[in-house]
Amino acid sequence: MDMVESFRLKKSILIQTLSLAFLMAPFGNLAGELFMSGQSYWYSPVHWIRLFLQLKGQEQVLLMAIALAGAALMVPKKSSWFFAMVVLIWISFHNMHYFLSQKGPVWSIRLVPALFNLPVLIILFYFRYPYLDKRDHIVGGFRPRTNVNKDVLISGQPLRLKSLSLSGCFVEGALPGQTGEVYELELDPGVTVSIQLLYPYKEGWGAKFNDLTKAQKRHIKSILAQKITSTVV
Incomplete structure (x- = not known):
């Protein structure tokens, strides 16, 4: 796996x-x-x-x-x-x-x-406590995070989407930002979501989605459905 x-x-x-x-x-x-x-x-x-x-x-x-x-x-x-x-x-x-x-x-x-x-x-x-997985509410369970390895654009800059869930993602690449900053993530042409940076890790950033619409959630689900391997972080 x-x-x-x-x-x-x-x-x-x-x-x-x-x-x-x-x-x-x-x-x-x-x-x-x-x-x-x-x-x-x-x-x-x-x-x-x-x-x-x-x-x-x-x-x-x-x-x-x-x-x-x-x-x-x-x-x-x-x-x-x-x-x-x-x-x-x-x-x-x-x-x-x-x-x-x-x-x-x-x-x-x-x-x-x-x-x-x-x-x-x-x-x-x-x-909230910084150790928490901030993709979820405090009393909620962890969401499955799926490896995707997908090319995306963040504010026009090409980066690599390494993992994805319905509540957040991990993006690999040089992104000059700080915790709390908000960016536009283009998952596919015409499909853009708002993300907020949570934490830097190695050569990338962990981020959460901000107020996804039903259409955006459906698109993320379609991306996840194409992947087989999934694990809980």
Whole structure:
């Protein structure tokens, strides 16, 4: 079987930094609680463990969930990203419930994760995780990507279409562009679709289709129908 290459999407420094922040958040939370209580050895991991063991079961699960969310964001899988989103949403609701149930001032070290989680959720949802196959919705399955090896034109420039699906493609050739830029891809004479560049890989670009019409989808299906080998990337 003619297999399609496994593409590596460009890592985001921002998302990687947020992942590390969530991994370290439980330790920072424990150290902060000790510091706010006036403990002189607030920086000692031994004291962190002792404090952790003294917490209620729900609080222990919460701290571990934060670390798990950070670890999940580092895994290049759609399911891991979705798991992290669910965990962070749960943590955000938990923090919101905590503050609404408190009487009097609630400004404390516990406010830090509450203020931190919300913008992180917005960032993750808006940009999606760069490891994701952005050809599909987050809860959707992967589309079969088919090798086509077809000559095409992008904004008048001759390039080579290496693989194709109903939601995206991979084009080989020198294309001076950046992630997010939009181009016109001419699949065949008279059949042009709009594509958005997602990631560079070796000597080409991975791209997604923008708002395909029914006629464009039928044409892509006709191209795919002529090919036998298909695999999931």
